[in-house]
Amino acid sequence: MAISQTTEVVRIRSKVLAEITKLTYENRLEKDIAGVMDIIVSEEGPRYRCCVHKEKAVLRQRINLTLSQPLNITQEEAAEGAMAGKVEAMPVISVLPEACDQCPIDKYLVTDACRNCLAHNCINSCPKKAIMVVQNRAYIDKSRCVECGLCKRSCQYGAIIEISRPCERACAVKAIVAGGDRKAVIDQEKCVECGSCREACPFGAISDSSVLVQVIQQILAGKQVYAMLAPAFAGHFGPRTKPGQIVDAIKQLGFSEVKEVAYGADIVTLNEAEEFLATVPNERPFMTSSCCPAFVSMVEKHYPDVTPMVSSTVSPMIATARLTKASNPEAVTVFIGPCIAKKAEARKYAELVDYALTFEELAAMITGKGMDMDFMLDKEFQSSASSTANGFACAGGVAKAVQAAVGGIDPAVVVKPLNAEGLENCAEAVIQLRSGKTEANFLEGMSCPGGCIGGPGGLANARVAKKLVDNLVQQSPAANALENKPAATDNERIGHWHSR
Structure with missing residues (x-):
């Protein structure tokens, strides 16, 4: 199983998740929660922190957060709350x-490049008189400095640098x-x-925070727990692992059924295409995608005037959950993907999405239950979604899907897409569109570099994941959403896709 950037931080996080999974499946969490400390903390001496006591304090907080319980209660209380199904409103x-090291970093630092010039632009620019010359070199008095950056911008030698945490x-x-x-x-x-x-x-x-324990409790209680698997799933469990093996592993964990979120992406594509045709440019100059919750949140919180341009169509996760609940009202829906922001979106749509997990948490569940992905059955897997829907996982995929659907519905309409990946690029794209500096009329915004495949809850880097997702895209039975007849039928049958 491939894991990207396997640092000591990642290893510790994975160990905690896997051990908690093991204890939960074996119904020993409340009894043996204290034993989780042993996977990292050693009485022989500290391994990562200044002392054993510090290591224990950090690990206690990590365990409580993993259980979605308050950080200031005991491990035993946290385990009891998680086993009872409680999720702290954090x-x-x-x-x-x-765990925070309090990074003792001064934001602005005078380097050896300082020439103690006669102009002393740094001193003259400082509004707080925090700069003086000491031993033939500029010196910043940190007790006065307000970190405005004027000294850095005024230095013609570039001798003052900015260091950020x-x-x-x-x-x-x-x-x-x-x-x-x-x-x-x-x-x-x-x-x-x-x-x-x-x-x-x-x-x-x-x-x-994680709801891993709460999900396992639902499974052990005999509930009908449905896994809603994000389109990026094919790219995050290594090149030797087949999609069928991933699905088999999820079912062996106790999930009743596995639903492809890419199927919901086909429905989203149909609705975003219709929305685009109905509103651009008559009602608004451009439209943005609504699939990435972090991007949508960025627009709502930081560019509220652009919010009306965001598609009102729900995300593929919400569409898939709505389909699942419509077919089985008793279903417990669990999204599984590489995205942390989906956890916040799941809370927003709590009536449809019961829980959200990352691929990292899924891998921990597999390890904690003593399973090996290499020994999963390679059952034949046939995607229920189109090529463009499975392509939602990669940057540019949403725009390509909407473009194909709009062209299929009305060939006379031209979609001029602008793709942005990474929040800084998304912000720049929003500013360009808002000011009319680009001719684009559809913006695909993805908060993670590479798109969903680059999500922080994933197991592989974006480049590796893209190659594996591309294989699934090429094997999809339908070319685009318009050709996926079952999705078109469900789109008409269920409805209510514009409640974002």
């Missing part, structure tokens, strides 16, 4: 206070900063749950 992504640097919407005690703080009013900060923190101090 942000999807949180900072583990004990990894989590801050990774956040395109500036939602994370160092608090008064230098520990990272996430501004939930700005955060879009993309997960970039989690991947950037080298101390593993930022993580996402």
